[in-house]
Amino acid sequence: DGGITQSPKYLFRKEGQNVTLSCEQNLNHDAMYWYRQDPGQGLRLIYYSQIVNDFQKGDIAEGYSVSREKKESFPLTVTSAQKNPTAFYLCASRRGGLDTEAFFGQGTRLTVV
């Protein structure tokens, strides 16, 4: 089936550790996105990528890093520099161009213990 797959669904991390969240899509979409959602809040853009080997900072990029070595994959690393990493992380992709919509994965809930 075509879609966007995020893994794992739940992730626990000790303070001071880096952790990488996976996002894979087989939709042949050009653009991919990472959003952060806190309880009762909307979605805030962390990073986005329009094409392979290119990515841009979103509104809350500090403490995060990404790579886009393949079209299908856009992993997000939450570094130890991120002061408040516990949140629900959502990955999305879209075909690219102006008149196209974004589709989301199922999300990864990260908890720092």
Add this chain to the structure above:
Amino acid sequence: GQQLNQSPQSMFIQEGEDVSMNCTSSSIFNTWLWYKQDPGEGPVLLIALYKAGELTSNGRLTAQFGITRKDSFLNISASIPSDVGIYFCAGQNGSSASKIIFGSGTRLSIRP
């Protein structure tokens, strides 16, 4: 950065009632999108709007792209229990074509 103002923040309705929510922006958007999110899941696209003035329906859902390109509304008719969830608007403009901005969401609950 750009912001979308979505209202109401939450609403409690009786089953069978109609629901209306809207989003406004200080800047122009080329595309308006409406999503629904269930707890612990990713948002699911409900309706996409591409032209100013466009009115689009998807079953009991109807959404419109405001003529000024700075607002959009979503209506749900004859609400049912499975309509419960959080509804998000999202906008996209030509100055940063790949950046999609989300509203803060409208939480819909149904009174028992």
